Amino acid sequence: MATYLVTGANRGIGYEYCKQLQGRGDTVIAVCRTSAPELDALGIRVETGVDITDDMSIASLVQRLKDIELDVLLNNAGIIKRITLDNLDFDSIREQFEVNALGPLRLTHALLPQLKTGSKIILMTSRMGSIDDNTSGGSYGYRMSKVALSMAGKSLAHDLKPRGIAVGILHPGLVQTRMTGFTPSGITPTESVQGLLARIDGLTLENTGSFWHANGEILPW
Numbered sequence: 001m002a003t004y005l006v007t008g009a010n011r012g013i014g015y016e017y018c019k020q021l022q023g024r025g026d027t028v029i030a031v032c033r034t035s036a037p038e039l040d041a042l043g044i045r046v047e048t049g050v051d052i053t054d055d056m057s058i059a060s061l062v063q064r065l066k067d068i069e070l071d072v073l074l075n076n077a078g079i080i081k082r083i084t085l086d087n088l089d090f091d092s093i094r095e096q097f098e099v100n101a102l103g104p105l106r107l108t109h110a111l112l113p114q115l116k117t118g119s120k121i122i123l124m125t126s127r128m129g130s131i132d133d134n135t136s137g138g139s140y141g142y143r144m145s146k147v148a149l150s151m152a153g154k155s156l157a158h159d160l161k162p163r164g165i166a167v168g169i170l171h172p173g174l175v176q177t178r179m180t181g182f183t184p185s186g187i188t189p190t191e192s193v194q195g196l197l198a199r200i201d202g203l204t205l206e207n208t209g210s211f212w213h214a215n216g217e218i219l220p221w
């Protein structure tokens, strides 16, 4: 059984990760800004008050977890704001960089001492952060911040391979969560996380730094 830390754990894909991991007997540390009744009902450790854009908030979390070794650090928290060329809101673009790109890197760096040989780091990026796959434009802040996150993941994969730590860069599919307005054309969080956990279980130092769809497809950069 392994110890997983999951950010954005109070809803959507993050909550589903917690539920499925707990269901299969893993130890889960659920990290969020504010908990939710369904998360509390899982009976796992929940660490609240953690904003991944805030250094003090992350330092406080690290202090609370200081004796724990993590097998998997699952950077899941993220935001999307629809920014078009006709409505370029640079503050919003900057905010999306802070949450989607810098936040996971900041948290990963802070928790590195708690990772060991054989540990894994997961970055929840998006197909919308694939340059080759961008056939429709728009979404400037989200697309740009997820490209930056994926690039951070590739560098982490190179930098941490000698330490025996593998990095997975994952797209969950189009998923019915608040982020997508629970779109009926999406898959359920249950189905998405089943695929994501299969990818995480299959992540090794040989395939570290790969960009995968939850369904196992390798995605273009």
Ligand SMILES: NC(=O)c1ccc[n+]([C@@H]2O[C@H](COP(=O)([O-])OP(=O)(O)OC[C@H]3O[C@@H](n4cnc5c(N)ncnc54)[C@H](OP(=O)(O)O)[C@@H]3O)[C@@H](O)[C@H]2O)c1
Pocket (backbone or CB within 6 Å): 007, 008, 009, 010, 011, 012, 013, 014, 032, 033, 034, 050, 051, 052, 053, 076, 077, 078, 079, 099, 124, 125, 126, 127, 171, 172, 173, 174, 175, 176, 177, 178, 179, 180, 186
């Ligand atoms: N749903 C999809 O189709 C889809 C597709 C591609 C990629 N993704 C990625 O998958 C991940 C999870 O998405 P989701 O669909 O589950 O989204 P969601 O339901 O909107 O949940 C987002 C989570 O991120 C947390 N969060 C946002 N800003 C934060 C901050 N500054 N500090 C800490 N936590 C913060 C939210 O917490 P609060 O409740 O406190 O706001 C929430 O728990 C995201 O990285 C997203 O970009 C999703």
